[in-house]
Amino acid sequence: MDTAEILKKVRQIEIKSKGLSNHIFSGEYHSAFKGRGMSFSEVREYQFGDDVRAIDWNVTARFNHPYIKIFEEEREQTMMLLVDVSESSIFGTVKQNKRSMITELCAVLAFSAITNNDKVGVIFFSDGVEKYIPPKKGKSHILFIIRELLSFTPTRKGTNIKDTLRFFNNATKKKAIVFLLSDFLAGSYQDALNIASKKHDMVGVHIYDQRDKDLPAVGLIQMSDAETGTRQWVDSSDKQVQQYYAQQFQQHVQYCRNSFMKSGAELLSIRTDEDYVKALQVFFKNRA
Template sequence: MTETTDILKRVRQIEIKTRGLSNNIFAGEYHSAFKGRGMMFSEVREYQYGDDIRNIDWNVTARFHHPYVKVFEEERELTVMLLIDVSGSREFGTTWRFKKNVITEMAAVLAFSAIQNNDKIGVIFFSDHIEKFIPPKKGRKHILYIIRELIGFKPESRGTNISEALRYLTNAIRKRCTAFIISDFMDDNFEDSLKIANHKHDVVALRVYDPRETEIPNIGFVKLKDAETGNYTWINTANKKTREAYKEWWRKNEQRLQNAFSKSGVDNVAVPTNEDYVKALISLFKKRA
């Protein structure tokens, strides 16, 4: 009962914070950054100088012996999917927030921003397999259910398979959608799946990392645990070559990820746990707009 009460309390706290952000900051940015699925017919009006002749309605033109054009407007309603990484590596943080806390808040902000624009929102929780699928719907009740799951969901596995999540998205969502994949991207060999998914949908990558993951401090011998496999290993951080080798691995991994996003045509942003994710999201939205 205590755990349930605590989850509901956190749901309320996150709702207040993230709904305020989406109302006051993201509303306009989100609307302009994520367009509708296409253009839908609105009306027919008389041809005006400068109109595209490809939009002439020849049936109406023949009837009234005067050129008329079809007018289209953007089809605003979107389906938004959140692909949430629930693997073991998200349970890491050396500042005042774990990666999973940042992932939860960003997902909630995007969910409220979507619902303000009358968009449907759905979620795919993934580890090294699909843990849970929440079909896209509208409504505040649906949003609060999503936030409860973001906070309280307990995965069966601790591994990561981004390709599996992307394949599931491609197969489960038939019509084009905007898909945010929120992960630390501690995985390999997902580039092909990313290309395929982004060809069908509009995929956006939000990568969350902790600053301590970028380099190893000199603190002597330490026992490290792999959050996903559970394996332990001892490392001598006093060894300069060890620290430099890890730093070089991180640099190459960063380059590998950027190449994967670039080749797949996927917009992306990196969000460290010790900085405000609001600036990163606004920067991404403005870039897309």
């Protein structure tokens, strides 16, 4: 896409995502990812109209005059989006490709976060970290992220979730809300996920296409692995081939579920032609 097309697409995504975050997800996001509450700030003398429940009885007894505790809401949270930009993310056969859905999901989540006065940062990854955008607040920052999601071109094709999580663990010292958006076509990442989940609020978003799951019966076809370039002729009409293809997908999904379950993190799966609004609503409400 040229610059004009990118800006037009950014505007379209902004209108859609901002509308969803304002009218649908603003309350759900806040409920699902509550801050750590109120923290003690100071004490001051009691004034008429103050809540008597806030009286600090120890200080009051010491000075023989009523004092109350002052609390302030703890600092805003940080959301980190870990975005798969590997070659397989551009695959899509029905409504849109995986990358397009990931972009829209990131936009909705980001606008929900800034509505809650949270910071948002992004890590683009393939078989290594491609780009790191430090967390910041504000609409202009979110629009910059969306532009990057639309226009970024990775330098590599593969997927390495393990090293990405290691980078994230080293780069982010304070607790964050983390959305890992990928088709998870990667090797083992269990240990790195365990470490990240102990410190951060981790959520995996598994994006897949219908054709990742089912092989259409169209006869002899040449299949190519987008990330490795490996090519193979396959008889797609063969029942055993179709069954094997479906089994491989189910095993992959089960591995993802087990990995997140073991780490104490959460995982939701969304197909590229499904309504991600409903999927997010259910997820947020279940966490509230």
